[in-house]
Amino acid sequence: MVIIRVVDVEVRYDSVKALDSISFDVFEGEIVAVVGPNGSGKTTLLKIVDGILKPVKGSVYIDMKNVVDIPRKQLAKEVSLVTQSTYVVPGIKVIDFVLTGRRPHIDFMPTRKDIEISLNALKAVKADNLVDRDLTELSSGELQRILIARALAAEPKVLLLDEPTSNLDLRFQIEILNLVKSLSREKSLAVIMSLHDLTQAYRFSDKVIVLKNGRVYTIGRPDEVLTENVIEDVYQVRVRIDRVLKAIIPVV
Amino acid sequence: MVIERIFRARKIFILISIAILLLIIPFSLSVGAYNVTYLDVLKALFWGNSLSPDTTSVLLIRLRRVLAGILIGSVLGASGTAMQSVLRNPMASPFTLGISNAAALGVAVALLTGFGGSVRGVIISYSNPYIIPIFAFVFALIQTAIVLLLAYKAGLSERALVLAAIAMNFFYQALLSLIQYLKLNELQIALIVFWSFGDVGRVGWEELKILFISAFALSIYFIARSLDFDLMSLGDDVAYASGVNAKRVRLETSVVAALGASIVTAFSGVIAFLCLVSPHIARLVVGNSHRYLVPQSMLVAAILLVAADSIGRFILSPVTLPVGITLSLIGSPLLIYLLLRR
Ligand SMILES: Nc1ncnc2c1ncn2[C@@H]1O[C@H](COP(=O)(O)OP(=O)(O)OP(=O)(O)O)[C@@H](O)[C@H]1O
Ligand SMILES: [Mg+2]
Numbered sequence: 207m208v209i210i211r212v213v214d215v216e217v218r219y220d221s222v223k224a225l226d227s228i229s230f231d232v233f234e235g236e237i238v239a240v241v242g243p244n245g246s247g248k249t250t251l252l253k254i255v256d257g258i259l260k261p262v263k264g265s266v267y268i269d270m271k272n273v274v275d276i277p278r279k280q281l282a283k284e285v286s287l288v289t290q291s292t293y294v295v296p297g298i299k300v301i302d303f304v305l306t307g308r309r310p311h312i313d314f315m316p317t318r319k320d321i322e323i324s325l326n327a328l329k330a331v332k333a334d335n336l337v338d339r340d341l342t343e344l345s346s347g348e349l350q351r352i353l354i355a356r357a358l359a360a361e362p363k364v365l366l367l368d369e370p371t372s373n374l375d376l377r378f379q380i381e382i383l384n385l386v387k388s389l390s391r392e393k394s395l396a397v398i399m400s401l402h403d404l405t406q407a408y409r410f411s412d413k414v415i416v417l418k419n420g421r422v423y424t425i426g427r428p429d430e431v432l433t434e435n436v437i438e439d440v441y442q443v444r445v446r447i448d449r450v451l452k453a454i455i456p457v458v
Numbered sequence: 459m460v461i462e463r464i465f466r467a468r469k470i471f472i473l474i475s476i477a478i479l480l481l482i483i484p485f486s487l488s489v490g491a492y493n494v495t496y497l498d499v500l501k502a503l504f505w506g507n508s509l510s511p512d513t514t515s516v517l518l519i520r521l522r523r524v525l526a527g528i529l530i531g532s533v534l535g536a537s538g539t540a541m542q543s544v545l546r547n548p549m550a551s552p553f554t555l556g557i558s559n560a561a562a563l564g565v566a567v568a569l570l571t572g573f574g575g576s577v578r579g580v581i582i583s584y585s586n587p588y589i590i591p592i593f594a595f596v597f598a599l600i601q602t603a604i605v606l607l608l609a610y611k612a613g614l615s616e617r618a619l620v621l622a623a624i625a626m627n628f629f630y631q632a633l634l635s636l637i638q639y640l641k642l643n644e645l646q647i648a649l650i651v652f653w654s655f656g657d658v659g660r661v662g663w664e665e666l667k668i669l670f671i672s673a674f675a676l677s678i679y680f681i682a683r684s685l686d687f688d689l690m691s692l693g694d695d696v697a698y699a700s701g702v703n704a705k706r707v708r709l710e711t712s713v714v715a716a717l718g719a720s721i722v723t724a725f726s727g728v729i730a731f732l733c734l735v736s737p738h739i740a741r742l743v744v745g746n747s748h749r750y751l752v753p754q755s756m757l758v759a760a761i762l763l764v765a766a767d768s769i770g771r772f773i774l775s776p777v778t779l780p781v782g783i784t785l786s787l788i789g790s791p792l793l794i795y796l797l798l799r800r
Contacts, residue, residue, distance in 0.1 A: 258699055282701035289699075293546075295691045297746030301461055306688045309700040314682060315749065325461060338464050360700070 207234045208270075209363060209396045210255060215264035217250055217420075224250045225420045228264070232413075234363075235394035237387065239407035239428075242417030243441055248400035249290065251417070252366045255398060256287040268364065282310035286357035287366040294341045300352055301337045304328060307359035327358040331385060347378035351385070358389070365389070367399035371406060379403075383410045404445075404454040408432050416440055428452075468750040471743045475757035479528070482761060486524050486768040491776040492516045526661035527764040527781070529669040530722050530729065531736070535759025536680045537715035538733030539740070539752050543687035544708040545616045551733030552719035554620060555605050555712065556627035557598040558654070558728040561720065563634045564597030565590055565653050569646045570637055590653070591665075591724035598720035601626060606712055614705040615694075619712065656729030656782030658767050665725045676718045677756060683707065684748035691746070729782050732759050735789045738796055762789070 210232035217225040225247045232238050240248045253259040255266055257273045266273040268284055276284075286307070304324040305316055312320060328334040331351040336344065344352065350370060357365055367386065371379040387410055390397045401407045407414050408428045416423040416431060418440045424431050432454060437445050444457045484499040494513055501507040502517070509517070534551075541550045568590050605622045612618035638647050661669065680687075686707050689697040694704035722729070736759035737751065743758075744750040763781060766788055770779035 256699060258695065278698070278703070279701035282699065287699050289696065292696060293691065293693045295746060297741055298688070298691070299464065299745060299747070301464060302688060302745070302747040303692075306685065306692065306700065309685055309689060309702060312685060316685065321461060337460050 208232070209234050209268065210398070211267040211270075212255070213265050213267070215254060215261040215266065217247075217254060217259060218262050223420060225254065225261075228254075228422055230415060230422065230425055232364075232396050232398060234396055235390055236413060237390050237397045237399070237411045238413045238415060239411035240398060240400045240415045240417060241402070241404060241407050242423075246417040247420040248417060249368055250420075251415075252287060252368050252398060252400060255364070256285050256366055257281050258287070279310050283360060284362055285364040285366065286360045286362040288353045288357050288368060288370060290368045290372075292353065294349070296340060296342045298341045299337070300328070300333070300339050300341060300344075301325070303341055303352060304356045304359050307356035310360055323361065324355075324359045327355040328352075330358055330389060331355045346373045347375070347381070350374060350378070350382055354382075354385070354389075362395070364396045364398070367397065369400050369402065372402065379406065386410070404432060404437065405452065408452045408454060468744045468747075468754075472750065472754055472757065475743075475754060475761065479757060479761050479764070482764050482768070483524055486527075486764050487517055487520045489768045490516070490520060490771040490778070522661065522663065522666065523658050523767055524764055525666055526658040526669065526726065527767050528760040529666065529673045530658060530661075530726055531732065531760030531763040532673045532756040533669070533676055533718040533722050534729060534732045534763075535736040535740070535755035535757070536677050536752050537718050538759075539737040539748065539755040540680050540683070540687060540711045541715050541733070542737055543690050543748065544711045545619060546691060547616065547620070548738070549734065550620070551730060552712075552715040553728075553730040553733060554623055555716050556601050556623045556630060557716060557719050557723060558730055559627050559630040559634060560601030561594035561598045561723045561728070562650060562654055563630045563637075564593040564595070565650050566634055566637045566642065566646075567597070568593035569649065570641050594653075595720050595724035598716070598723060601630065602713070602716035602720070606709060610709070614708055616708065619708070654728050654782075655780035656727040656785070657780040658726055658763065659778065659780075660727070661725050668721065669725065672718055672721050676714055677752070679714055680711075680752050681749070683711065684752055687711075687748040687752075688746075727780070727782060729763070729785065731782075731786050731789050732763060735793050736762060738793065742796070 208231045212228055212230050215225055215228040228251065240251055242248055250259065254261055260274065268276065273281065301324060304327055305320065308316060308320045308324060325334060328337060331354050333348065333351045333355060336348060336352065370382050374382060383406060386397055389395055411428055413426065414428050414431045415425045416436060423440055424436055432447065434445055434447060437443065446455050446457050448455065484496055484503060487499045488494050488496045494517065498509065502509050538551045541552055541554060542548055545554065605626055608622035609619040686702050689700055689702050690704055690707060697704040737755045740751055740754035740758045744754045762785065766785040767781040770781055770784035773779065
């Protein structure tokens with residue numbers, strides 16, 4: 207079932223055109239990787255789907271409803287975005303932080319149920335041992351998992367991740383991506399994540415969107431889309447692709 | 459379970475603070491130039507032991523101060539916490555909006571125009587005891603409205619708010635100095651200076667009723683907003699993504715906090731320091747989760763204010779020090795201690 211439909215979207219920041227004629231579908235339980243050079247519009251694309259930015263042209267549909275017609279609080283229940291950077295204030299414990307992700311469901315005060323769901327979200331990212339830690343005390347890998355737990359606490363249908371693996375060491379990168387994959391499979395969560403590492407996009411996604419200068423350069427299954435020619439065209443870097451290892455290696 | 463332990467610990471800290479406040483009340487009733495023992499106070503409170511009429515009237519006056527301290531503390535503690543969250547600034551308070559200078563200007567204008575009372579020689583005769591608080595309150599409100607309007611025009615970011623407030627604050631200070639320099643005599647200037655020392659002793663029973671209603675409404679509002687305050691500290695974008703309009707919360711909170719602080723200032727002068735120090739102490743105890751932080755800051759502020767007022771009554775006895783002075787004397791070392799601990 208199609209859960210996200212983006213139709214002919216154009217986005218501007220004042221005079222700068224950040225996205226142009228973007229169209230694609232995302233299915234339930236599908237993992238979509240958005241790749242492209244710096245400034246190609248990956249973050250902007252995620253913000254459009256989350257309704258944080260409004261397109262000047264075209265529309266975004268979640269569950270067949272136009273995003274601009276969905277009340278903010280309702281949309282926040284359906285779509286969760288993990289941003290590239292977050293303020294981390296001292297004195298906030300992990301559990302308090304994850305509870306803020308429940309905000310769209312809470313009218314007055316968090317209930318026992320909200321606390322339980324937050325705790326389950328922490329368990330889902332294997333971080334329930336961190337509940338009473340201060341946010342500022344966490345390693346980047348731990349923090350990234352907590353950020354995902356906060357997003358999951360809203361019990362969304364769509365999870366948006368902006369560069370979830372940057373700042374992480376090799377082990378944590380794999381760990382986070384495996385986690386995303388299993389979450390998506392278990393909860394049939396639709397995931398759109400921006401990635402810089404093309405090998406990761408190749409290995410961990412069902413669909414790849416390649417952006418160049420705010421336009422969809424190509425879109426499709428990783429093995430169809432990620433070819434030497436496409437990558438050289440988009441990044442101006444020559445690569446060799448190992449189809450057995452699913453690895454993309456720059457040739458220098 | 460760990461989670462339950464975290465939440466229970468915070469609740470226990472809040473209960474302990476309530477207990478401390480309750481213990482301080484009879485102490486505060488017993489200190490002052492007129493001697494009543496702690497035990498006599500307890501007996502009178504719990505066993506209805508009759509006291510001499512003199513003692514009773516002294517105790518009633520002190521009770522008024524204590525109640526004023528608790529209510530003013532609640533308003534300022536909660537407002538300080540809320541403003542620090544929405545302005546994302548640990549030094550913020552409703553007084554950041556420039557309320558105190560505006561209120562002082564209001565007092566000056568009241569005296570200048572003769573509404574506040576006329577001066578003949580060295581004697582000021584007040585025309586009406588409410589005129590000066592009303593002028594202080596109205597000027598504080600005007601200041602708040604101007605600052606919020608300016609900040610609104612500039613996009614309601616936390617920076618816009620603070621800059622607008624600072625600019626207006628200097629303007630008021632200049633106006634105040636100008637009026638003092640050109641138009642007021644020594645006695646009137648002394649009155650403004652005296653007014654600006656925060657003092658809970660000025661609050662009468664009628665004012666207490668108004669304070670009670672304000673403190674009640676304001677604390678309900680801020681506690682209901684507590685999850686939003688948690689979100690605000692994560693940034694406007696994050697708050698918005700979770701369905702919270704950060705700009706609206708910032709605007710509403712500033713209005714409510716400014717109203718509370720203006721009422722308090724009109725009745726008791728400037729006790730700005732409390733807004734700053736109480737949230738910091740409360741944060742050490744219960745952390746940064748506003749569901750607990752808001753009530754805990756209210757309690758800390760109430761305890762500090764009642765304690766400072768009691769100390770001010772005996773430290774230079776028979777002179778009673780205005781609580782604003784005592785509080786800054788106690789509070790600034792506390793704040794420095796907190797600073798160096800980090
Ligand atoms: N707030 C903004 N105001 C003006 N222009 C912006 C703003 N945010 C992004 N842009 C511009 O829009 C374009 C797309 O930016 P975006 O952040 O979406 O790129 P990105 O693919 O996420 O880049 P990166 O890989 O560096 O994160 C860029 O040209 C950028 O300069
Ligand atoms: Mg980006």
